Amino acid sequence: MLLxxxxxxxxxxxxxxxxxxxxxxxxxxxxxxxxxxxxLIEQYKPDILITDITMPFMDGLELSSYVKKNMPDIKIIILSGHGEHEYIKSALQIGVEEYCTKPFSSADLYQVLRQVSDKIDAERREKGTLT
Structure with missing residues (x-):
């Protein structure tokens, strides 16, 4: 997991x-x-990427779009202070797994991480790459 x-x-x-x-x-x-x-993503090849949307230089939507095109197996969780429909719509079009609005609790994020991790495990079992 990379943040x-x-x-x-x-x-x-x-x-x-x-x-x-x-x-x-x-x-x-x-x-x-x-x-x-x-x-770092290219080096570590994480299963899960958690990213904010609003950041300097390359924002979370640009990063997510690049990752989905070049490393489609990485699951992306967006964290954002923006609950606006356009941000959510853009994130869903890119193919992110979850969109969490700030503020959120550690327990909420933990639950989202478990759900995404379970989905990864299920996909690997289906492909026969998880024993």
């Missing part, structure tokens, strides 16, 4: 409050914007 958000406090809070081992995930790292995140 992209320009707010360091959000990144630190998510990193420090989720029990990654219990969630069955490995926290691969984080980045402050999409431009910084791309090399």
């Amino acid at each position: 992209v958000d320009d707010e360091v406090l959000i990144r630190e809070t998510i990193r420090d409050t989720i029990n990654w081992e219990e969630a069955g995930l490995i926290y691969s790292g984080d980045a402050s914007d999409g431009e910084v995140a791309l090399p």
Whole structure:
């Protein structure tokens, strides 16, 4: 799992409050914007990408669009302070798994992560790549 958000406090809070081992995930790292995140995504090839929408240089929608085109198996969770219909519509057209509006609790994010992780496991079982 890789996290992209320009707010360091959000990144630190998510990193420090989720029990990654219990969630069955490995926290691969984080980045402050999409431009910084791309090399990390290519290096770590995470199963899950969590990204904010509004960030400098490359926003979350641009990053999500690039990832879905080039690494379609990565599941994307968008975190956003924007609940506007246009943002949600754009995210869904790109193919993100979940759209979570801020503020959210650690328990809410944990639940979303478990659901996405379970979906990944089910898809791998179906393909015969998970034992």
